[in-house]
Amino acid sequence: MTRAAADNIVEVRGLTKRFHGFAAVSNVDLDVRRRSVHALIGPNGAGKTTFFNLITKVHQPSEGSIRFNGDDITNEDPAHVARRGMVRSFQISAIFPRMTVAENVRIALQRPKGISFHFWRSDSSLSVLDDRVDELLAAVGLEQMRDKTAGGLPYGRKRALEFATTLALDPELLLLDEPTSGLGTEDVERIAALIRSVSANRTIIMVEHNLSIVARLADRITVLARGKILAEGTYSEVSTDPRVIEAYIGGDE
């Protein structure tokens, strides 16, 4: 591994995605530093979701390359990429609504990359699993709701549960797709605190429209507009960049 690859968990070069000739992401070069919180912002239609879909390999790039931990993953399928430790969160559909909160976390722990567990294992591994379920529920503030049916939780609490099921996979790189969207102030604060606490020992890339959250959490910010990188830097750098101000004012946000 080169020195740059050791410092950067993700290295993207010349990444382009065209849909019927329209470049949703165009010639993007992006490095994500290990153990940083890296935010991707930009007006509607800037290409943020497409970029997430490219690096998680939901979409195959039209051009360019993607490295994860120094390995070229450009031609890998999404399941392989997830097994490498790149996990995307905030897909509420991933929650089983008829199961309890604790059962949802337990199932996530039994997935590949979660705690290795089989039903024929001993009671001691069962209790290890229960301990980990309780730890994860405590981490997201759901310990009081462990036996409630997941489908009946309020929206903000479902988000917290989804966070717990994602953390169960112990991702090295966590991709958060608008983690605070649709949440009330109290839940936004809870999720922000959670992102901060889980960022201590992993890398996070997040697409986030709430710029005050970006300002508080992100070490580095990439601003996309019309599929291209417009600016990159700290919040104070990008928020004072005239090109960024123009893109936001000139855009539809």
Ligand SMILES: Nc1ncnc2c1ncn2[C@@H]1O[C@H](COP(=O)(O)OP(=O)(O)OP(=O)(O)O)[C@@H](O)[C@H]1O
């Ligand atoms: N599957 C697709 N087929 C055709 N065009 C697409 C497809 N996916 C995205 N696009 C187009 O690519 C552009 C970028 O879309 P994308 O969803 O990546 O932007 P975004 O920055 O995530 O926007 P938002 O903040 O509104 O979610 C848009 O013009 C969109 O219409």
